[in-house]
Amino acid sequence: MLRVGLTGGIGSGKSAVSSRLAALGAVVVDADRIAREVVAPGSEGLAEIVATFSDRVLDADGALDRAALGAVVFGDEAARRRLEAITHPRVRARTAELVAGAPSDAVVVNDVPLLVEVGLAPTYHLVLVVQAAVTTRLERLARDRGMDRAEAERRIAAQADDARRQAAADVLLDNDGTLADLHAAVDTLWHERLLPYERNVREHHAVRPERVVLTEPDPTWPQQYARLAARIRHAAGGDLRVDHIGSTAVPGLAAKDVIDIQLTVPSLAEADGPLADRLADAGFPRVPGDWGDNPRPPGSRRWEKRLHGSADPGRPVYLHVREADSPGWRYALLMRDHLRADPGQRAAYLEVKRELAASAPDSATYGTLKDPWFDEEHLRAEEWAAQTGWRP
Template identity: 85%
Template structure:
């Protein structure tokens, strides 16, 4: 199943997006609803909340007075953390039950207001953020919820700001227009990205990037890499080395819109084991066939590696699994750092990439090492490494 994290600030219209996704066929798991369930009257959760904050957080019927509790914890970090220690484990356990009960081919959307604050983004295949201007959110909170303006401002300030949310967003929905416009955007996302992503994930099919002309440079490439790397680390577990390599790893360089990532592995045998399954489940299936880098200096050699792609049709990615310390592993890091250090070499590199993209036959791979320029550039990079004392 495809697991999507949905978030947005209070008053952003996140619930409208969740309802539209449910109407389209998504299984929506509402963290707010679960949070209410785990502190309903008669639950252990409510008993712990009362023990922590006294019965002043109860209403006349003995149920949780959420406004009273909010007044206690908003703006008081220690109190908020006490509350989270009570509710979050229970919410996670109930969420896991509901996700496990969903069909194998489901698109499961977990509606989590505090997804960013709690650091959950790497646990999803894709994160969807609803963004709305603060002035619009304040007006909605006043009109639709009858919230005092000062209280609304305090609630907004207590949550992550737009910049932090954008940093985790694989897809960003701007909700400053009409409801019809929002629905159109959600529908496009569903049909063009979420459904194909789910099918690819279930089939363990990686979208293989074809030859494309350089674009950009896109200043968000490092941010996009960071999101992918966080998912890879979460899937693999442990202290693993993950590096942004290739053209998009060089700031200011126009490049084909493909994020190249190198995952350091102890050996190719390790790469062929359970690690490959964990990566596929996280959205990075292995590409079939044998893969290697093959420079021709001084004689053609094959630096074997494993290559995975991305199941997400909205983000082309190539994940290279190379053994630590191997020649191919070192080459990827050396060429990246050499180009980062020398603007003149970046200009030459860009021209070669453009020529290769223009002459590549339809359906060909995005190859580069077969071009003689890269043999010569490898020599230059090695000279630069010796002069500067570079180490990977």
């Protein structure tokens, strides 16, 4: 099962995306619809709201008068929190019930207007954000909902701004064009990313690029890492350390478009336990094989680790699981920090990478041929660490 979080600002066209995904075969769980369901006439939720705020929040038919309730809680933080304590657990429970009832091979799309505001992004395999210019959104709210401009602007201002939503987005769908344009973008996403992603999650298959293609530095790599790291921490539980390592963690360095991440564990025995299953369920399955790092300097026993990848065909990841304070763990952090600090070595490494990518474009050969350079770089990095007092 693939869990997708769908969100977007009011008037962005999120509902159109949700409807298209449902037509393609997704199981859509609508948070707004559930929020209305849990306070419907005769529900325990409505009874508790009345007990808390009195029957002044009911209309003449005994249903919840949302305007009256809003007047009670608007501007009153304590009242708002009492209301959330009634509704949020019920919404979460009903959402979990609907997700659990979906087929095991489903793409489940959770349509949540305030997904970013309440911090739900790490709980999904992928977050999809629909965006449109504010002017477009204001026009839609006036045309489709009869909302006056002042009210529309107030609603837009009350939600997360575009920058916050974009930071949480694995996929941004622009909806300033026509409905046909939007449908075409959703269809492509469904067939080329969501369906393969779901299959890979279900089959615990990690995507691994076979050829080495260097790309120019991408300023969004750190932001992409942050989203992935939050997902990994959520899956791992506890207080495990997660670090961005490798070339994409070094500003200004061309690299393979693969995010390298290090997860620190107390022992590899823990990495082989339930943690491996939790990571796989979150979209980071174990890569089969006996994995380790070549020791620096050469000659000693190989540094053992576990390797996970990403099930997402749109975002390759290597997740290196290493023991805290182990040589391989320290080495990954030292190399990253030394290359960040030394422009000369960064330039030298880039030259080596370009030469090897041209002559040995397959990943296995490329990695092996870099070893001699790293054997020498390790000595330089250790000298730098001693001179600067560096610690991991």
